[in-house]
Amino acid sequence: MGTREPAEPEAGAELAVWEFAGLLLTYWCNARCAFCYVNCGPDRGGEMRVETALALWQSLDRLAAAHGKTMRIHLSGGEPFQDWVRLVSIIRAAREAGLTLVDKAETNAFWATEDGVTRSRLELLDALGVRRLVVSTDVFHQEFVPPERVRRCVEIGRAVFGPGRVIVRWWDFLQNPVETRRLDSAERERAFRAALARHKDRLAGRAAEQLAPLLPSQPAEAFAGLHCAREVLQSRHVHIDPYGNIFPGTCAGIILGWAGQRAVADIWHELGAHWREHPVLAAVVAGGSYELLQRAKALGYEEWPGGYASKCHLCAHVRQFLFERGVWPEFIGPPECYATVV
Ligand code: SF4
Ligand code: SF4
Known part of the structure; x- marks a missing residue:
């Protein structure tokens, strides 16, 4: 692959109204997928309290309504089904408060070990107004979650919700599962390469560390000018972690603002007016991760x-360096999104 033509940053790039919000209820996950663009796993924690989720939800609803839109909330993680009681308490509290219904509940189905429990949980979600169930499965997840659990969750989910309300990412992997944990390292690597060729994954978080080395690489200069205005300003999609950190939808670890004690609408207004003062946003909007690299070089990055x-691999590598040195801690973090430093 040769050097790409730099894209022109959009003239007068502006922050779009956030309309899609994922509440990351925890960084804990039973799995530790190589492609996890966050960095979730059994050694990660953080639990969003019911009151926190409710306050964020209200705040997000208000932001969208103030712009004549309806917020679409999805519940994710980590693995949001880790604490079933808390998941249900959050959804019930939102419903009782008259907030928007859950657009999607996401899971890797690790908990679907038995038909009765699976059915009763999914029936409760349906009764609480959850619109769609998203079940993740692929060669990376199949290293940790047996395909029969996914199949059980999907089949019972389709019976309870109706087929149109169950999304599987990805069907081809459910139809032809790979018992990744039974493969030796060469076979595993081949399976991962084949998966990356079938579905594009963002090479951030753990994927930057574990999958990027399986792909062809280029010098940083090849990514010059590939700005990220679309991803960080215009996507309309954010995630909020258990601590209230707001991230662009696809860029976990870049903190847009902290909603711990502030209304989301206030953060959105402030960011819209001042995003050029956000050191990471200013760099990636101006010239993508290559521009971030230039700024990090001045701080010692080699x-x-x-x-x-990819440009995201470059971004993740540079941000890991900045995180480890405590540069811009207000904008780069929290530790759960970065590789553990030992
Ligand atoms: S990709 Fe999903 S299932 Fe895999 S470790 Fe990350 S949060 Fe868990
Ligand atoms: S390069 Fe960085 S800012 Fe741009 S889309 Fe990738 S992770 Fe996000």
Whole structure:
């Protein structure tokens, strides 16, 4: 692949109204998928309290309504089904408060070990107004979650919700599952490469560390000018973690603002007016991760001699460096989104 033509940053790039919001209820996950663009796993924690979720939900609803829109909330993680009682308490509290219904509840189905429990949980979600169930499965998840649990969750889900309300990412992997944990390392690597060729994944978080080395790499210069205005300003999609950190929908670890004690609408207004003062946003909107690299070089970052597989791989590598050195802690964090430093 040759050097790409730099894209022109959108003239007068503006922050779009957030209309899709994922509440990351925890960073804990039974799995530790190589492709996890956050960095979730059994050693990660953080639990969003019911009151926190409710306050964020209200705040998000208000932001969308003030712009004549309806907020679409999805519940995610980590694995949001880790604490079933808390998940249900959050959904019930939102419903009783008259907030928007849950657009999607996401899971890897690790908990679907038995028909009766699976059915009763999904029936309760349906009764509480959850619109859609999203079940994740692919060669990466199949290293940790047996396909029969996914199949059980999907089949019972389709019976309870109706087929149109159950989304499987990805069907081809459910039809042809790979018992990844039974493969030796060479077979595992081949399976991962084949999966990456079938479905594009963002190479951030753990994927930057574990999957990027499987792909062809290029010098950082190849990503010059690939700005990220669309991803960080215009996508209309954010995630909020258990601590109230708001991230762009696809860029966990870049903190847009902290909603711990402030209304989301206030953060959105302030960011809209001042995003050029956000050191990471200003860089990636101006010139993508290559521009972030230039700014990090001034702080001691040295370009990785092996090159980078994508602009997000470059971004994740540079941000890991900045995180480890405590640069811009208000904008780069929390630790759960970055590789553990030992
Ligand atoms: S990709 Fe999903 S299932 Fe896998 S570790 Fe991350 S949160 Fe867990
Ligand atoms: S390069 Fe960085 S800011 Fe741009 S889309 Fe990728 S992770 Fe997000």
